[in-house]
Amino acid sequence: MENAGSAPPVLTARRAGVLGCAQCGKVHLPGPERCARCGSVLESRDHTSLQRVWGWMFAGLVVYVPANVYPMLRTSMLGKTTDSTILGGVVDLIHHGSIGIAIIVFVASIVIPVAKFIAIAYLALSVTHRVRLSPGKRQHLYEVVEFIGRWSMIDVFVVAILSSLVRLDFAATINPGIAAVSFALSVAFTMLSALSFDSRLIWDASEEEDA
């Protein structure tokens, strides 16, 4: 790992009194509202960022509850219908002996969402509070959260594939449950939450300490 303790002292665009474009990196003198190169909105810092992060995160948290409580899959085999929730699906996979797949599903639909809620909350709090993790590590954490969020969609896709594929009338039919909708929404909301975060805020706090 690179020197995690102290970031090298650098001059940021904000301290130099200029504006850096968060899309393309072009530096502007204060004044224009949009970047001359790429046309994105120019802001020294996104001041609504944290509000949006928390808003989307709580929305995601709210729909994450029904996603776990209600059935994700409704399987009818020879007239017998069984509902399975997200966790139930994982348990079924373990009973079938496919431990590897069970781990994939467990990680994608339970570990990643929960870890994401915690990580986003931690990052948002770290802007206003003192935390132990260095900005470099927090930046890294943010990149991981941003990258990994979409992989939670796996379970929704599995449900869609299964219900389009297993339509053998009486023998076996699989239908999606309502939890699929709330889970998909939860993933989308947490992705929006992560995207709303202005990572430049991570570095500002440590800069103030240096100054």
Added chain:
Amino acid sequence: MNHAVPSSLAAPSEAASPQAMPAPAFTAEEVARLIACPSCDALHEEQVLNNGEVARCVRCHGLLEAPRRSAMTRIIMLALAALILMVAAIFFPFLELSAAGLMQRSSLLDTVLAFSSGMTAPLTLAMAALIVVLPVLRFVLLVYVLGPMAIGWAPARYARPAFRVAEALRPWAMAEVFIVGVAVALVKVAGLAHLSIGPAFWAFVALVLVTVLKDNFMCRVSVWKTLEARRRS
């Protein structure tokens, strides 16, 4: 690969107030030679990079710029290949399932429409968007943005908003996630019935590989700079 770490300027001795924007420390000409890290706002003096060189931020180690040789042509070719593969993936059978003398064929379209009944209907639209519409839209936008420039013309009229949209769509085009979903689904039904994989599945796998390759070639800052340079001339 050789690292061209841009020289960063030393922080000024007098501490500027962090809340209010201080007066600009640079003139307009100086500003034109600087680049701000999009992730952490650190200023760097811009350096001319050769193809294959990578510039990273000295503070957060985020990617600043990574120009590649004939990247534009390659991105366009890969995007076109992806579009053709997508057509194949949509219309050929994707997976086949047989059990107890019954056979069920499922195409990508069927998968998208799986949620089309009852309370889960809105998910149909989302699925169609995530697996098919958004990836296709991204490819089309990239061809629209880079195509004219690759053959030496000025960028198309709406190239800037088009590239902004293409970049914003990036996290939402979930073709590769879908492939892992297919793998999980295969294992889940394997005990229940006999499964075989159709040609569309392989088309889709190829599509994912092409997408990953293309995203590796593409450097956002380089594209923006090329767009800017070609627009002026």
